[in-house]
Amino acid sequence: MKTEKKCSNCGEWTTWDKLPTDRCTHCNDLLDPRAHKEKEEREEKERLFKENDFFRVREDDSFLMVTVRKVGWILHAVFAAITWAFLWFVTTFSG
Numbered sequence: 001m002k003t004e005k006k007c008s009n010c011g012e013w014t015t016w017d018k019l020p021t022d023r024c025t026h027c028n029d030l031l032d033p034r035a036h037k038e039k040e041e042r043e044e045k046e047r048l049f050k051e052n053d054f055f056r057v058r059e060d061d062s063f064l065m066v067t068v069r070k071v072g073w074i075l076h077a078v079f080a081a082i083t084w085a086f087l088w089f090v091t092t093f094s095g
């Protein structure tokens with residue numbers, strides 16, 4: 001929905017879609033720099049999270065790579081289960 005907003009940079013009224021990416025039609029300044037910054041930070045966080053996830057199967061992965069990631073994920077899960085069982089064992093029988 002389009003509305004109007006007074007630009008905080010040049011003071012002119014400009015159209016505003018209430019989106020973080022909206023810019024002033026007069027000076028091309030961001031109308032809501034804080035929202036824009038938050039949006040970029042959120043997207044950057046999501047991007048890093050996805051890139052760092054080794055077990056996520058990517059679209060351009062070969063069959064071998066998909067297998068490696070799936071086996072890796074299973075080993076990771078097994079390792080986590082062993083660690084968890086070990087911790088449970090230690091905390092349960094150590095007293």
Ligand SMILES: [Zn+2]
Nearest residue numbers: 007010024027
């Ligand atoms: Zn402006």
